[in-house]
Amino acid sequence: MSGYIFRRVLAMIPVMAIVALFVFSLLYIAPGDPAAVIAGDQASPQDVERIRQSLGLDRPFLVRFAEWTGQVLTGNLGTSMFTGLPVTELIRQRLEPTFSLMFVTLILAIAVGVPIGVVAAWRVGSWLDRALMALGVIGFSVPVFVVGYLLAYVFALELDWLPVQGYTPIAKGLWPWLENLILPSIALGFVYIALIARITRATMLEVLSQDYIRTARAKGLAERPVLFLHALKNAAVPIVTVIGIGVALLIGGAVVTESVFAIPGLGRLTIDAIVRRDYPVIQGVVLMFSFVYVLVNLAVDLLYTLLDPRIRY
Amino acid sequence: MSESADARYAAAPALPDILPPVRVRTGALGFAMRHPTMAIGLAILAVMAFVALFAPWLGTVDPTALAPAKRTRAPSAEFWFGSDAFGRDIYSRVLYGARVSLLVGFAVAAIASAIGLAIGLVAGYVRWLDGVIMRVMDGLMSIPPILLAVALMALTRASVSNVVMAISIAEAPRVARLVRGVVLTLREQPYVEAAITTGTTTPRVILRHILPNTVAPLTVQATYICGSAMIVESILSFIGAGTPPIIPSWGNIMADGRALWQVKPYIIFFPAIFLSLTVLAVNLVGDGLRDALDPRMVKRL
Numbered sequence: 001m002s003g004y005i006f007r008r009v010l011a012m013i014p015v016m017a018i019v020a021l022f023v024f025s026l027l028y029i030a031p032g033d034p035a036a037v038i039a040g041d042q043a044s045p046q047d048v049e050r051i052r053q054s055l056g057l058d059r060p061f062l063v064r065f066a067e068w069t070g071q072v073l074t075g076n077l078g079t080s081m082f083t084g085l086p087v088t089e090l091i092r093q094r095l096e097p098t099f100s101l102m103f104v105t106l107i108l109a110i111a112v113g114v115p116i117g118v119v120a121a122w123r124v125g126s127w128l129d130r131a132l133m134a135l136g137v138i139g140f141s142v143p144v145f146v147v148g149y150l151l152a153y154v155f156a157l158e159l160d161w162l163p164v165q166g167y168t169p170i171a172k173g174l175w176p177w178l179e180n181l182i183l184p185s186i187a188l189g190f191v192y193i194a195l196i197a198r199i200t201r202a203t204m205l206e207v208l209s210q211d212y213i214r215t216a217r218a219k220g221l222a223e224r225p226v227l228f229l230h231a232l233k234n235a236a237v238p239i240v241t242v243i244g245i246g247v248a249l250l251i252g253g254a255v256v257t258e259s260v261f262a263i264p265g266l267g268r269l270t271i272d273a274i275v276r277r278d279y280p281v282i283q284g285v286v287l288m289f290s291f292v293y294v295l296v297n298l299a300v301d302l303l304y305t306l307l308d309p310r311i312r313y
Numbered sequence: 314m315s316e317s318a319d320a321r322y323a324a325a326p327a328l329p330d331i332l333p334p335v336r337v338r339t340g341a342l343g344f345a346m347r348h349p350t351m352a353i354g355l356a357i358l359a360v361m362a363f364v365a366l367f368a369p370w371l372g373t374v375d376p377t378a379l380a381p382a383k384r385t386r387a388p389s390a391e392f393w394f395g396s397d398a399f400g401r402d403i404y405s406r407v408l409y410g411a412r413v414s415l416l417v418g419f420a421v422a423a424i425a426s427a428i429g430l431a432i433g434l435v436a437g438y439v440r441w442l443d444g445v446i447m448r449v450m451d452g453l454m455s456i457p458p459i460l461l462a463v464a465l466m467a468l469t470r471a472s473v474s475n476v477v478m479a480i481s482i483a484e485a486p487r488v489a490r491l492v493r494g495v496v497l498t499l500r501e502q503p504y505v506e507a508a509i510t511t512g513t514t515t516p517r518v519i520l521r522h523i524l525p526n527t528v529a530p531l532t533v534q535a536t537y538i539c540g541s542a543m544i545v546e547s548i549l550s551f552i553g554a555g556t557p558p559i560i561p562s563w564g565n566i567m568a569d570g571r572a573l574w575q576v577k578p579y580i581i582f583f584p585a586i587f588l589s590l591t592v593l594a595v596n597l598v599g600d601g602l603r604d605a606l607d608p609r610m611v612k613r614l
Contacts, residue, residue, distance in 0.1 A: 018452025026468055034468045137600065141593035143544045145551055145567070146585040153578055164575070252459030256548050259571075270460075274467055274554045282467050286460045294455050 008301060012294055019290045023283050024068055028061055038081075038277040054081060055279065077284035082276045087284035090269060097167045098265035100177065101257065102250050105185040109192040110243065116193070117200020117239075118227055124205060132197065139194025144253040148187035148260035155183060165262035184261045188253045192246050199242040203235035210234075236307040244300035251289045351601025357594035361587075365411035376405040376561045388579060406561040407583050413562035414543050414591060417477055421542035422535040424481040429488020430531060434519060436489065437496025447493065450486040458483040458541075459548060466554040476555050480542045491534055495527050529606040536599035540592045547588055563588045 027034050035052040036043070043051075056064040071078065077087035120129045156164040162183055168176040207213065208231055216226045258267030266285055273281035345352035436446040453461070458480075465479035499505055505522050513521070549555030550564025551571070558565055563584040570580030 015452050142589045248457040251457040271552045290456045
């Protein structure tokens with residue numbers, strides 16, 4: 001087992017190396033002159049030259065890449081071209097709101113998505129199943145910011161139940177923190193719930209047709225333990241896999257959700273960086289999120305052995 | 314022999330039909346009855362395509378015309394969907410916006426499928442390249458698609474074609490993995506081995522035996538990519554990394570309405586309805602295609 005973990009961690013290295021190489025070489029392979037694009041239309045030739053130097057575009061690719069990799073490995077993601085602050089510092093300041101939002105959404109999506117999928121599979125073909133799956137298609141189709149504005153309009157502006165926008169650090173209390181995150185999490189979780197519900201239903205359908213389920217029912221077990229103990233346990237691996245893959249949706253959606261609900265997290269940082277064409281910041285955010293994504297999926301892989309003892313490495 | 318048999322065994326009497334014969338409807342109505350979701354989706358898409366094509370003749374005005382005296386008007390007879398912060402007619406902007414969304418959706422679906430198909434075929438067929446290609450695809454897939462597109466857009470000038478390329482690059486690895494998987498199972502099939510044994514050249518094996526079998530899964534995947542590309546385009550435009558603000562796209566209209574959404578929600582409401590309906594239609598077609606092309610999948614997903 002420990003050998004397996006070690007191999008899996010090792011396997012992360014080439015993947016992260018490719019991410020880093022790609023994000024870095026974008027500066028070189030982008031069509032046109034990135035320095036001129038970043039400088040904008042009103043920039044003087046001196047400005048363009050200054051940006052070219054600060055990005056290191058005046059030096060050979062391999063030299064720059066070696067330098068840059070060395071810096072990244074020692075935890076230095078460069079400096080923001082706009083604020084002059086280290087990118088790691090900018091990211092660190094914004095971590096809490098974004099990860100709070102993603103965490104609450106993850107919990108919410110699992111707590112809602114899995115039961116929906118189980119119920120739909122249990123009553124497969126019924127009107128309930130159809131209604132839930134129709135909701136699922138809608139969940140895939142409505143963009144996150146549309147859900148966000150709709151929720152904010154109804155529950156914050158019209159009904160005044162929850163705050164419209166903003167973020168309160170968790171240090172100021174659990175409820176103030178959670179209160180601000182409820183609407184953004186529902187908005188962000190919409191697609192994710194649909195995804196989890198769909199895969200849960202599909203896997204449960206397969207498991208429910210197995211002989212041991214018939215046995216469990218035949219010996220007189222109530223439906224609830226049959227569904228949640230016998231069936232769901234055996235359906236866990238694909239569900240957890242999709243939860244891991246879906247984190248990419250969470251990350252992409254968080255950027256937009258933060259913009260709708262004025263949450264001062266990494267999404268705001270990214271959007272500000274886009275407006276200012278602050279490439280080192282964008283590069284840092286992309287690297288950081290990709291790293292998180294790879295880590296999450298590593299954790300999912302390692303979870304398999306806990307969820308299904310038949311899987312041995 | 315046959316004569317004596319006929320004589321001894323009388324022909325069975327014609328039985329009355331227990332069930333009336335199944336009448337299979339043909340034509341558009343029959344298609345709609347057999348595939349209701351796909352029919353609904355195609356109908357909505359047809360309406361959107363009509364709107365996009367004939368936008369100039371549907372009672373629209375110049376979608377970029379400014380009218381500072383008529384800012385943020387509520388929906389009325391003059392401004393059917395109201396007017397935005399610059400006095401532009403939202404009805405006209407939304408109708409013209411259909412062009413950008415549909416163009417981006419279909420272009421990304423086509424380009425990402427083509428790139429992914431090529432990469433997937435090579436990876437699935439050229440053994441020694443497989444490992445390298447798939448590691449690179451894994452790397453690209455570890456970058457969340459929206460962030461990948463954001464990074465690409467930050468380094469290029471805003472234009473519709475750059476948006477299409479950025480989203481295509483973000484989506485192509487998923488297609489490549491799908492195609493590679495199909496190719497790997499196909500090349501073990503007896504009929505492919507038979508073709509190779511009888512001396513069929515590799516290009517011909519790919520063209521005659523492999524490619525046709527990738528069409529069904531690829532079409533379904535392309536449909537979902539089309540829907541997701543429309544959403545990504547609107548998100549990119551919404552956060553200012555997409556279609557240039559001068560071009561009316563649904564994401565841009567919503568981005569313009571962002572500052573005023575608490576007082577003038579209709580600026581965001583109308584493009585949001587159109588975008589959601591269109592993506593819903595594309596996804597319905599995708600679900601319908603999946604069910605029609607691969608009946609085994611119906612139970613699984």
